[in-house]
Amino acid sequence: MNKTKKIIFEAAIKAFSQKGYHKSTMDEIAETAGVAKGTLYYHFKSKEDIFKFIIDEGLKMMEEEIIDKTKHLENPIEKLRMVCKVQLDLVIKYIEFFKTILSQMWGDEERQNQLREILNRYFNLIEGYLQEAADAGLIDGTDIKVKVYNFFGIMASTVVYSLIHKDKNANDIIEETIEFIMRGIGKR
Amino acid sequence: MNKTKKIIFEAAIKAFSQKGYHKSTMDEIAETAGVAKGTLYYHFKSKEDIFKFIIDEGLKMMEEEIIDKTKHLENPIEKLRMVCKVQLDLVIKYIEFFKTILSQMWGDEERQNQLREILNRYFNLIEGYLQEAADAGLIDGTDIKVKVYNFFGIMASTVVYSLIHKDKNANDIIEETIEFIMRGIGKR
Amino acid sequence: MNKTKKIIFEAAIKAFSQKGYHKSTMDEIAETAGVAKGTLYYHFKSKEDIFKFIIDEGLKMMEEEIIDKTKHLENPIEKLRMVCKVQLDLVIKYIEFFKTILSQMWGDEERQNQLREILNRYFNLIEGYLQEAADAGLIDGTDIKVKVYNFFGIMASTVVYSLIHKDKNANDIIEETIEFIMRGIGKR
């Protein structure tokens, strides 16, 4: 990613996170980036293209972080706890990015379908960890796929908490949320 | 709610559910309702006003259904199971309505803040059921509020499932999802 | 055609005639018409739609004029002469309109295909007059369809003349052009 593209990328993240996809305009992104509007279109095909690029990069970083932080662990349960921890930490750290995802993942527009496709990569990653624990007989092994969605849903709940308790520190709920998940997946 | 207002209300539900808030136009709502565009503004202040009205009515119905279906039950755990069941059934039945909520609840626009305020009523309702079970010592009593959000998140996961497995019947995952919740809240 | 639509129609004719299709802007048409730009889109689907509407109306008027001016004549040759005369008079009178047609009829865009479809109506009209004269044995009867195109081409040549001799009066060439056509079609 060259310099200008990166500048645009960052300006767009900021815009989408603060205002959501529809309320962010190309004019505004260009101004924040300090480039002309045409430059946006030199580096990206369209507004949707910028969006997709951001989601893609963001998810990639998240996956890398999860993999990196779990690779030194042996116990599948410990791994799962770490996945939860990393995941929830990232949600709190990049809460605006997650809001963008959560606002755009429900519809039927091209952009939204693509977003879900990218998310699928993440779901597969989580499934791997759950399956590993199930294979070791450490958690309930039925309906692993459903558990993946539940896992995702609880991650979303952290965002809801932050939205409703804007004054509070969402870190406070991480431990309890991890426990909820661990119990939910049927840890033995 | 008089006749014309009701017609508009229903046309708007249909539009928002099928296309989301932004892609639904006042023109389209008016056409579906079979009234002139100006008539929309006679009965509602604005597009956001229609949206708020729908969310309000929808949540009200949901709350009534939950209360109605649990009032004959005695055991707090049975009540909670019923709350889950009713809730997930409604999600599947009115999935488009929930998609609309889920797409609009993350932002900072007036409409979105109002939506969260309305959702709070629902959160309080759920909290009551959880508190009751906790008071009876039937579930883990710590951080009840956090459990409410987790509960909500899992509801959302059912929508995700439907989005990703468009061909499958989401009813298949209800039982497993209820179990996830019951374990997650620390049923004893 | 209601009042506002007519105003837009006339502003658009003026714009397209003076500047051609591509150089005419919706802003300019709106300003000339004295309405807001949005009003253009209330009455027409798109810029192309305005264009098509104009061509359609223009050709209709032309056909009516030709039919009207020939209906009292009996002799097919006299009719043909009158067709030529009316046609060439119209070309000179509405030369800007014909330039618009001539600039837009060669391409492969939707608008241009539609234009040719509309032109076909005119070709059929001319063919009728030629066929009548051929049936009466008054002109060469071979390849009537080709003669129709030749007829059209010569009409175009009048526009070329006007373009190149902007100072001169194109009426001067009408008689000679009619003779060219009459000889060309093989009048006996």
Next chain:
Amino acid sequence: MNKTKKIIFEAAIKAFSQKGYHKSTMDEIAETAGVAKGTLYYHFKSKEDIFKFIIDEGLKMMEEEIIDKTKHLENPIEKLRMVCKVQLDLVIKYIEFFKTILSQMWGDEERQNQLREILNRYFNLIEGYLQEAADAGLIDGTDIKVKVYNFFGIMASTVVYSLIHKDKNANDIIEETIEFIMRGIGKR
């Protein structure tokens, strides 16, 4: 014309012929030519400049072909027939090139005025052949200039034919069209 310029020239011909002037972009021409966009501006002043260059070269070739194919003929009428034949053959062979000319010759932009100036050279050439025949008393000698335009118009009609009967072979109408012209100019 050096190598790079020639490559650009050919890419531009292809573009203008296939898509017309306005729909052809400098990006596309550069890509077809296999050079950078800046290179276009090294060899040509502007897009209009490329256009003019192409028209100029194209007309030159056409004139050369006409002169070449008639120079061995003695009889002015035979020459005229040959001019028609060569002309119509070229129209059919390079129909896309002629469409480009025909779409651009009616307006008032600089490029369009220049195009007509270049066309004038061709008109003078045709006039020479007609004058020669008139001087020899072989055709009607009145209004030779008007006949030139008529001649041009009929050439255009061949393009119209091709546009409307895309499936048919335009060669089929050449003979009849030549006859139309020969009769039209008043061959004796």
Next chain:
DNA sequence: TATGAATGAGAGTTCATTCAT
């Protein structure tokens, strides 16, 4: 000679809202 990243004016289109009837 050649490049290609950057530009920015300007295009067509959308749509929530208004208001005279």
Next chain:
DNA sequence: CATGAATGAACTCTCATTCAT
């Protein structure tokens, strides 16, 4: 109560041209 023509700000996107390298 209801209408629908009219509005205009705001939007995304295009593309010929420039210029530092």
